[in-house]
Structures are given as C-alpha cells and as structure tokens.
Amino acid sequence: MTFGKRKSTKDRRLTRRGLLLLGAQTGMMGLLAWRMRQLQVEQSHEFLLLAEENRINIRLLPPARGRIFDRNGRPLAENRSNYRVAMIRERARDPEAVLDRLARLIPISERERERALTEMRRKSAFVPVTVAEHLEWEDFARVAVNAPALPGVEVEAGLTRFYPEGQDFAHIVGYVGRVNERELEADGGRTPLLQIPDFQIGKSGVELRQETALRGAEGASRIEVNALGRVIRELDRKEGDPGEDLQLTVDLDLQHYAMERLNGESAAAVILDTETGDVVLLASSPGFEPNQFVFGISSKNWKALLDDPYRPLANKTVSGQYPPGSTFKMVVALAALEAGVLDPAEKVFCNGRYKLGDRYFHCWRRGGHGHVDLDQSLEQSCDVFYYEIAKRVGIDAISDMANRLGIGVPHDLPLPAVRSGLTPTRAWKRRAHDQAWLIGDSLNAGIGQGYVLATPLQLAVMTARIATGRAVSPRLVRGRRGLPLPDPVAPPLDVNPAHLRMVREGMNSVVNSRRGTARKSRIADEANRMAGKTGTSQVRRITKAERAAGVIRNEDLPWERRDHALFVSYAPYDKPKYACAVVVEHGGGGSTAAAPIARDLMMRALWGELPPLAAYPPEERREIMEERMRPPAPRPDRPAGAAGEGGGEGPAPDAAPVSAPDAPPGEAPPRGPRRA
Numbered sequence: 130m131t132f133g134k135r136k137s138t139k140d141r142r143l144t145r146r147g148l149l150l151l152g153a154q155t156g157m158m159g160l161l162a163w164r165m166r167q168l169q170v171e172q173s174h175e176f177l178l179l180a181e182e183n184r185i186n187i188r189l190l191p192p193a194r195g196r197i198f199d200r201n202g203r204p205l206a207e208n209r210s211n212y213r214v215a216m217i218r219e220r221a222r223d224p225e226a227v228l229d230r231l232a233r234l235i236p237i238s239e240r241e242r243e244r245a246l247t248e249m250r251r252k253s254a255f256v257p258v259t260v261a262e263h264l265e266w267e268d269f270a271r272v273a274v275n276a277p278a279l280p281g282v283e284v285e286a287g288l289t290r291f292y293p294e295g296q297d298f299a300h301i302v303g304y305v306g307r308v309n310e311r312e313l314e315a316d317g318g319r320t321p322l323l324q325i326p327d328f329q330i331g332k333s334g335v336e337l338r339q340e341t342a343l344r345g346a347e348g349a350s351r352i353e354v355n356a357l358g359r360v361i362r363e364l365d366r367k368e369g370d371p372g373e374d375l376q377l378t379v380d381l382d383l384q385h386y387a388m389e390r391l392n393g394e395s396a397a398a399v400i401l402d403t404e405t406g407d408v409v410l411l412a413s414s415p416g417f418e419p420n421q422f423v424f425g426i427s428s429k430n431w432k433a434l435l436d437d438p439y440r441p442l443a444n445k446t447v448s449g450q451y452p453p454g455s456t457f458k459m460v461v462a463l464a465a466l467e468a469g470v471l472d473p474a475e476k477v478f479c480n481g482r483y484k485l486g487d488r489y490f491h492c493w494r495r496g497g498h499g500h501v502d503l504d505q506s507l508e509q510s511c512d513v514f515y516y517e518i519a520k521r522v523g524i525d526a527i528s529d530m531a532n533r534l535g536i537g538v539p540h541d542l543p544l545p546a547v548r549s550g551l552t553p554t555r556a557w558k559r560r561a562h563d564q565a566w567l568i569g570d571s572l573n574a575g576i577g578q579g580y581v582l583a584t585p586l587q588l589a590v591m592t593a594r595i596a597t598g599r600a601v602s603p604r605l606v607r608g609r610r611g612l613p614l615p616d617p618v619a620p621p622l623d624v625n626p627a628h629l630r631m632v633r634e635g636m637n638s639v640v641n642s643r644r645g646t647a648r649k650s651r652i653a654d655e656a657n658r659m660a661g662k663t664g665t666s667q668v669r670r671i672t673k674a675e676r677a678a679g680v681i682r683n684e685d686l687p688w689e690r691r692d693h694a695l696f697v698s699y700a701p702y703d704k705p706k707y708a709c710a711v712v713v714e715h716g717g718g719g720s721t722a723a724a725p726i727a728r729d730l731m732m733r734a735l736w737g738e739l740p741p742l743a744a745y746p747p748e749e750r751r752e753i754m755e756e757r758m759r760p761p762a763p764r765p766d767r768p769a770g771a772a773g774e775g776g777g778e779g780p781a782p783d784a785a786p787v788s789a790p791d792a793p794p795g796e797a798p799p800r801g802p803r804r805a
Contacts, residue, residue, distance in 0.1 A: 191325055192345030193288055195372030197302055197335060199381040200409070200607055204293055205302050206336065211289035212269035213262040214282060216245065219254035221281025228260070231282060234275060235268040237261055257283060259327060263424050290329060290336075290423050294381065296416030297388045300444035301379060301544070301605075303334020304419035322347045332422065334444075335375065335605070338543035342609070345372035376608035378407035386733050387412035390726055395438075395714040397445035398726065399589040400734055403705045405616045406593070406601045408542070409734065410709075411586075413445040438689065439714075448546040450582040451712055453536070454664035454719065455510045456697045457577030459595055459632050461519055462503060464530035466628040470521040473631050476500040479513035483572070490516050490572050493665075507635030508645050510663060512576050519575025520568060527574060528552040533600075533623055535590035536583045542605045550587050553580040577664060585710045588697050593708035595636075596660075596699035598622050598629050601708075636660035637702055650724035652700065654744040657735050659728065661698030661709075663719035668693060683717035691715040694722035700731050707734050 197206035214235065221227045228242055237260065245260045252258060260282075264272075273284045290305045292298065308323045308330055316323055322344070323330070330344070331337035348369030387398050391414035400410035417434055421427075434442055443449065465471035481497035483490040492498070492512040498505070506514035519527065531537050537552030553574065555566040573579030583591075586603060593601040599619040608614055622629070637660040639645045640652075646663045668690065683691040694716030699708040709727050716722030732740040739757070742750045 189321055189325055190348035190350055190366070190369055191288075191322065191328055192347055192369030193371040194290060194305070194329075195343040195345065196374045197343075198374065198376045199384075200376065200378050200407070201381065202376065203381050205298050205377065205381070206290060206292055208288040209291040211262055211287045212264040212266065213285045213287060214260045214264065214269075214272050215257040215285060216249070216260050217254075217257050217281045217283065218249045218252075219281070224249055224281070227279055227281055230279060231260065231272070234271050235261055235264060262327075263289060292419045292423075294385075295420065296418050297384050297412075298379070298381075299334070299416045299419045300413045300446070301334055301377070301384075301411050302419065303336035303545075304332055304422040305329040305336050306332045306422055329423070333545060335377070335543050337545055339373075339375060339606075343372040343375065346370040373610050375606055376611075376613070378402075378405075378409060378605055378607045379411060380409045380734075382737075383410050383730075383734055384412060387730055388414060388416060390729055394716065395440065395445075396712060396716070396726070397449055397585040398709070398711045398730055399446050399585045400707050400709045400730060401589050401593045401601065401603060403593045403597050403601060403699065403708050406604045406619065407607065408586075408603050408605050409707070410730065411446050411605075413443070413449075415439050415441045417441045444544065444546065445712070445714070446585045447540075447542065447544055448548050448584070449712065449714075450548050450550055450584055451693050451695070451714075452579070452581055452666035453577040453583040453588060454666035454693070454695050455512075455577060456588055456591075456662050456664035456695050456710075456719075457531075457536075457581060457583070458507060458510070458515050458575075459636070459662060460531045460534055460536065460591070461515050461522070461527055461575050462507070462632055462635070463534075463595075463624060463628055464527045465518040465522045466631065467530065467625060468522050468526050471503070471518050473503045476502045477506070477511075477514045477517050479511050481513075483513045483516040485516075485520075485569060485572065488569065490569075503631060504635045504638055507632070507662065508638035508642055510639075510646050515575040516572045519571045524566060524571045524574055525554050527571070528554045530624075531581075531591075534594050535602075536587045538587075540586060540590065540603050542586070542603060544605070547586075548584055550584055551580060551582040578666060585712045588695070588710035588712075589708050592697040592699050592710060593705075594622050595629060595632060596705035596708055598624070598626055633660060633702075636662055636698075639663065640698070646720045647696065647724040649746065649749075650696075650720070650728040651746060652728065652732060652744055653746050654740075657700055657732075657744065658702040659698050659700040659731055660702045661696055661724065661727065663724055664695035664697070665717075665719050666693045666695065668715070688715050691717050694719045696720075696723035696727040698724075698727050698731060700735060707731060709734075 193208055196204060196208065199205055214231070216224060216227065218224055224246060228237065228245070231237065232242075241261060245258055248258045269284060269286075272279070272282065276282055276284060292302060292304065294302075306329060308328055312330070313323060318324075322328065325347075331340040336343065346369050348367050350366045351364040383400070387410055391398060391412060394414055396412075396414045398410060398412045399408065401407065402409055415437075421430060462471070466473070478500050479492055479494075479497040481492050481495050483492070490512070493510070497513065498509050498511045501509065501511045501514055503514075505511070528537065531552040537550050539547055539549045553566075553570070558564055558566045558570070558580070570579055574581050590601060590603060597619070598621065600622050601619045602617065604617060606614065637658070640647045640650065640659050640661050642648065645651075647661055650661075652659045692715070694713040695711065696719050697708075697710045699705045709731050711723045711727040711730070713722045713726070732744060736744070742754060745753050
C-alpha cells in the first residue's frame with residue numbers, strides 16, 4: 130500500500146517535469162519558427178540584397194564621348210573603334226612566354242612589353258592588363274583567330290578618340306589622354322568614372338574646357354563573381370548616356386587654307402564674323418599632331434615639340450601677348466577724339482623725331498612725314514603724331530578706350546590659357562612696379578609699345594568693334610546636341626559714331642590710298658574693298674650707338690631678334706562682314722609679312738573659295754596665276770634659337786621703332802602655298 134502510493138507520487142512528478150520540458154521545447158520551437166518567418170518573409174528583401182552584394186559586382190561602363198564638328202557639320206573629333214589585346218596573368222601562367230608568341234602576330238615594342246609586365250606584377254592575377262591597343266583590324270583579327278593558342282589573352286573592341294583634321298585644329302579642339310594620378314587626387318574620388326582603367330579625359334582645347342558636356346554619364350554592368358573576385362558571367366548591362374555633340378563656329382576649309390598660308394611661319398591669324406562674333410578662323414602656326422597624344426607620344430617627339438623655337442604647343446591666337454605696335458593707333462586716336470583733345474582737321478608736324486626733355490622719340494621714317502592730320506597719320510603710320518596726342522590724352526583715357534574696344538579684358542572662349550593682354554594705367558604701374566607713371570611711358574603706349582600687350586584675338590575683336598560700332602564678343606560654340614544656339618546681338622559701342630567713322634576712313638586710306646602702308650595688299654574688287662592697319666612691334670632695344678651708326682635691318686638680325694609683324698583689317702568696307710588680325714612672330718614688317726597673309730585670308734573668307742584673279746591688284750595677277758599652277762612648296766627650314774612672345778617694357782624712350790614695316794611696301798617676301 131505504501132509502495133503503490135509512493136510510486137503514484139513519483140509518476141505525477143515525472144509527468145509535470147515532462148510537461149515543463151515539452152512546453153519549453155515547444156516555446157523555443159515557436160520562437161525559432163517566428164524568427165525564421167521574420168527573416169525569410171518579412172526581411173527577405175534586405176538579406177537578399179546583402180547576399181547579392183557579396184555575389185554581384187557593379188562595374189561602370191564608359192560612355193561614348195560627344196563629337197565635335199565645324200560650322201558646316203564636318204567632324205573635327207570623333208570616336209573610332211579601338212581594338213585592344215589584354216592579358217590575365219593567372220590564366221597565362223607564363224606571361225613572358227605568351228608575350229613572345231603574341232609578338233609574332235602583332236608588333237609589340239620593348240617599352241610596351243615592359244609596361245605590361247610591370248602592370249601585371251602590380252595588379253591582382255585575375256585583373257586584365259592591356260598589352261596593345263589601337264590595332265589595325267588585320268592585326269586584331271589575327272590575334273582573335275589564334276586566341277586558343279594564347280592562354281590568358283583576350284581581345285576587346287572599345288572606342289577611342291580620333292582627330293581627322295590633325296594638326297590644323299589641334300589648338301582649337303585639343304586632345305584627350307588617360308587620367309593621371311594628379312587629376313585623380315584633385316578629383317578626390319568625387320567622380321567614379323575617372324577610376325575606370327585607361328579612361329580618357331580632355332587635356333587641352335575644347336576637349337578640356339567642355340569636358341563635362343563631352344564626357345556624358347556612365348553606364349553599369351552587373352557581373353557575377355566568386356569569392357576571390359573572379360568574373361563568372363555578366364548578368365545585365367545598361368549603357369551610359371553619350372556626351373553632347375558640339376558644333377563650333379570655325380570653318381574647316383578656311384582653317385586648312387590659313388594653316389597652309391602660314392606654313393613656315395611662327396604666326397597667328399583670327400577672323401571673326403562681325404555680325405555674330407563667330408570665330409570662323411583661329412589658326413596658330415605651327416600646329417602639332419593631336420593623335421600622337423591619344424595613342425601615346427614618344428619621349429623623342431615630346432622633346433622635339435618642347436625644343437621647337439616656333440612653340441607649336443602654344444595657341445598663339447589667345448595666349449600669345451604682343452605689343453600691338455601701330456595697330457594700337459586707332460585706340461589712341463579714338464581716346465583723343467572722345468576726350469576732345471584732338472581736332473580731326475588738326476595737323477601735327479613730323480620731322481622724324483619728337484623731343485621730350487633731353488630725349489628723342491623717333492618716327493619710323495627718318496626724314497619725317499611733314500604736316501599730317503588724323504587720316505594721313507593712319508595712312509602713313511606717323512609715330513610723331515601719336516606721341517603728341519598720347520601726351521595730350523594721357524594713359525588712363527587710352528587704357529579705358531582699349532578696354533571698350535576689347536583689349537586688356539578676357540574674352541569668354543572655351544579654350545585654356547586665354548590671356549587678358551595688358552592696358553597699363555598709372556595705378557597699375559604703381560601697383561606692379563612701385564613706380565610713378567612717366568610721360569615717356571605714355572608716348573611709348575601711343576605707338577603700341579612699352580607696357581601695352583594684346584593677343585591676336587583681342588586685336589580682331591578691336592577691329593570688329595571699330596568696323597561695326599557694336600560691342601562684338603567672340604563666340605566659339607555654335608550648337609549643342611544638334612541644335613543651334615541663338616545668335617547673340619551685340620549692344621552699341623559706347624563711342625561716338627562720328628569718331629568711329631573718321632578712324633574707319635583712315636583705315637581705308639591705309640590699304641587703298643596711293644601712300645597707304647598696305648596698298649600692295651589691297652583687294653581690287655570694289656564691292657569687297659578692305660580697310661586695315663599695319664603694325665610692327667620691337668622685341669629688342671635700339672641703342673643710341675646703333676642709331677648713330679645706322680639701325681640694323683631686320684633681315685640682317687638673328688630671327689629671334691627681328692620685329693613682330695602685325696596687320697588688322699575688315700571687309701567689305703561699306704558693309705563689314707569679317708574682321709581679321711594676323712601676327713607673324715619676328716616677321717620683320719607689318720606691310721610686307723602680315724598684310725599679304727591677312728589679305729589672302731580675308732579674300733578666301735569672302736569668296737568661300739579661291740577668289741578670281743580680277744580681285745587682286747593688276748600688278749600681282751600674273752604672279753598669282755603662276756603660283757596657283759605650282760605644286761605646294763615644302764616647309765622651309767626654320768632658324769635655330771628661342772622665339773619669345775614679345776612684350777616686356779618695350780623700347781626705352783630713345784629707342785622708338787624705326788623699322789620699315791609701316792613704310793610703303795617694297796619687295797614682298799615669298800608667300801606660302803595657296804590651297805586650291
């Protein structure tokens with residue numbers, strides 16, 4: 130009895146424990162089931178994403194770069210297929226042996242071979258390394274056919290930049306190149322697209338200044354990788370948005386002609402449409418081959434460009450700063466007319482020199498010009514006349530007028546190194562040199578020497594504003610994405626129209642009157658008559674001793690010590706359509722070196738093709754006809770020595786210009802070839 134009772138109590142105790150244990154197990158199972166439901170149902174999307182990120186990589190895809198066209202829609206920068214050969218080290222096993230086999234199929238230089246091996250050692254074994262690119266289709270196909278016998282070798286087809294017009298547009302369009310370490314550091318990781326291997330960005334010209342628009346937006350590729358990061362397969366791909374296509378204002382045919390016309394010179398030429406400000410010509414000679422930079426320029430070629438005294442890498446049209454010489458006389462005349470210190474009918478006597486204190490400022494014509502008025506002073510480029518009126522009006526008024534005409538101010542073009550020139554003032558000299566402004570400084574500025582500096586672009590803008598009486602501003606981009614931009618309307622120039630008319634009449638006399646310094650470079654067609662102004666700027670000082678013994682002629686000086694030659698013009702005289710500026714570095718004389726070039730460029734712009742012989746002066750027609758029948762001459766040898774840009778303080782008061790470029794021209798130098 131007692132035993133049975135004891136057994137019953139024990140059974141009841143075991144049953145309670147079992148129930149408690151069962152309840153705990155059931156609770157735990159329920160908790161696990163609830164948690165599993167939460168993870169698998171409610172939070173499944175979150176953990177699926179985390180799992181996918183461990184398994185899937187996102188790779189950026191470079192977009193197609195926007196193309197660049199001339200004003201008539203002809204390509205200046207385009208994208209071409211880039212056939213590349215890459216190698217993956219882990220698959221190649223013996224990269225050097227594979228490279229030896231590959232070299233039997235395509236040319237691989239020792240430099241390319243070493244670069245590829247170095248890059249393979251530096252990168253992970255499964256990362257592709259470019260061995261050769263920019264291959265011809267035949268070479269690319271040969272490698273593709275033999276790929277099974279080349280372990281680790283992959284062939285790829287991408288896009289690369291190509292410049293079909295070569296050096297003629299190099300300074301305008303510029304070129305692209307691979308992103309370097311300095312550019313990556315400057316970006317600070319803000320632009321993931323720059324991290325793409327071998328990605329190219331603009332390095333100069335429009336390619337640089339319009340980089341954001343031309344680059345476009347990146348695409349993306351989702352690829353499956355294993356735990357070591359090796360690619361398994363591509364899951365999907367979204368191509369990027371291509372960059373904007375740009376249409377420039379320049380004319381391809383005119384640019385080609387200008388570069389041939391400037392062949393053999395270190396020079397710059399600019400032509401503006403006076404109605405819109407469109408830059409239809411922007412030629413800096415010599416040029417360089419931009420495709421060399423895209424494909425990788427050699428050290429030898431790079432050194433040759435740097436050592437060339439003609440500075441082919443410099444865009445002289447916007448960054449070359451030169452004393453404007455006598456082309457600045459229109460600025461001084463307008464400043465004096467506006468200030469009321471010059472009567473247009475007044476005559477100033479020129480005996481060949483101007484005395485200030487115990488110093489003499491010389492005219493280019495040793496015997497002087499006699500009594501000259503405003504029109505005659507421009508026609509014959511009398512220096513003494515401008516010494517006198519520069520002294521009257523003062524430098525601040527001259528600088529103010531120069532600024533109104535576009536000199537000494539920056540112009541907004543999408544090009545690098547667009548310089549502002551220099552129009553000095555009293556305050557500027559005090560600030561820059563801690564010296565007071567002297568009357569002699571004003572006299573030097575009166576003939577475009579001394580501290581005054583201007584770029585060829587600014588001289589073209591000045592000419593366009595004088596010709597039209599409107600504040601014309603230069604423009605280089607004419608359209609985007611295939612759509613034209615609205616033509617700008619220039620406001621009236623803040624200069625008395627009567628005064629502008631007087632200066633224009635003087636510029637007409639320079640080219641078309643019997644005693645004009647540029648008469649030999651006139652346009653004989655009356656409907657397209659040209660007006661202009663010759664100029665010369667010294668790059669050396671003429672001492673008293675040299676002046677007493679006889680000033681050395683430009684042609685007897687080393688090339689780098691000769692005067693710069695300048696000429697500005699517009700046409701037609703009655704209804705201006707184009708304004709032109711030409712600077713020939715160390716060309717000697719504006720009338721003999723720069724004016725004939727400017728006349729030929731202006732005629733080509735006006736006619737759109739080679740002008741008729743009747744448009745040339747009668748005395749030139751036979752020569753022009755014979756020249757057109759000759760094949761283009763090869764580029765002449767260029768002198769050794771460094772070519773400066775001109776500038777600096779200019780001549781001392783007793784070293785004013787005496788060179789003959791502004792005299793009525795004598796024997797003109799041989800012209801470059803005219804493009805047929």
